[in-house]
Amino acid sequence: MKLASKLTLAVTCAILAVLATNSFIRVQRELALFDEDMRRDGRILGRAIAGDAERAWSRSGVIDAIDQVLGANEREAHVTIRWVWLDVPPGHPQAPMVPTVTELADDVPLVLEWTPPGEEDTLFSYFPIRGPDGRVAAVELRESRAAERRYIRRTVLQATLATSALVVLAGLVTLGLGMALVGRPVRQLVEHARKVGQGDLSARLALRQQDEIGTLAAEMNAMTERLGRARAELEAETQAKVSAVEQLRHADRLATIGRLSAGIAHEVGTPLNVITGYARLIVDDVPAASPAREHAEIIGQQAHRVAAIVRQLLDFARPRPPAKAHHELGAIVARTVGMLDSIARKRGVQLERPAAIGPAAPAPVEVEVDDGQLQQVITNLVVNAIHASAPGQTVEIGIERGVGAPPPGHGGAPGPRVCVCVRDHGTGMDPEVQARIFDPFFTTKDVGEGTGLGLSVAHGIVREHGGWIEVSSAPGQGSTFRVCLPVAEEGADA
Ligand SMILES: Nc1ncnc2c1ncn2[C@@H]1O[C@H](COP(=O)(O)OP(=O)(O)OP(=O)(O)O)[C@@H](O)[C@H]1O
């Protein structure tokens, strides 16, 4: 049974008990008063008639006295008044109706209830009349109690109706109040607790009650708030830990691959120089028409390619510290884009420099960077974007400024930053590829097209500058790479 119903039942029972007792006592009292009134009226009337009759008897005889009584009987409609002799045998027409009344004490009226055979209970009153000859008669008053019983029935009915109406009213009011003040808020509390239990910590209770339930709701809201904060902190900590572990793993891998690459580059470098040298000798010595000369030229070209890769490997293995100087970021971007324009056009892709990709319009942005290294980073991003684009598509390169927090695990406080943004509308990447793009030698390109070192080198360079690379991409929807560098407060405001 619900709380509001229990309250209603308890309050209704209590009110019913109080009202029923009160009504019972009131009805009893009214009945006693009614009875008392009836007896008193009878006594007054009987005494008056008996007095008149006694005086008439001694003044002008018993006939006059009896006439007096008969006259009174005609006057009084509600009472039957008779002259009775106490010394006549029962059954005599002037004998008392109540068979037990045979004698009366001097001047003391006798009032008693008696039910004549086949009738309702009736109130009989006898008032003695003493004649001059010493004979005793009496005035008999006979009053039906039907009126009293009607009065009882009416009073009880009224009391029952009033009590029932009050009980129903009190029940309805208690039920309404119980539902509004207890039922509904408790239901909301239960619903809220269920949501919190299911992990929804954004739910809040809006109870404006200034009572215990209101206090409980406020406490539950505060508890949910604290739980939400604790969960967010825990998630952030976990995320930071995962990122830190990932960074460590990455750094570890880079170090191992770096050592390996340095060894290979060293070992491969010398034989390569020999191959290149001998190829040049053959080209110089052999006549121009000879196929051997053409073969030697191919050997030389391929050896140069291998040498370029070895150089890249060495770059990756032994990154040199950036030689930072003040540069205008827009100028570096413009220079790089200009250099790559012909490569893009060859593949039918257009390089665009919109006024702004991000929220803030670019103004000259002074940054402290190694311009050669930064150019290397942007070049790799733009070349990747060109490779991912289909002929006819565009690659946008812009500068964004804003305020933001570095990614988890990177460290550092949120602050102003400037990002070089490279956006293409090409193949995009699925989450698996995205998770590995900064791994050294990870490439999806054909053999000879990419070494898979571009992004890992870029990552290292940007980190050395205190920045980071952000990526957003979806298969078939293109990719956006942002090279973000922290800038000083004045620089951001400029
Ligand atoms: N804009 C892009 N769109 C789709 N995939 C990309 C994009 N940029 C990078 N990738 C993916 O990341 C991989 C790694 O890129 P990364 O620049 O490190 O190496 P690479 O371009 O394959 O070779 P390298 O740059 O050494 O010549 C690419 O092979 C490609 O799968």
Ligand SMILES: [Mg+2]
């Ligand atoms: Mg690349």
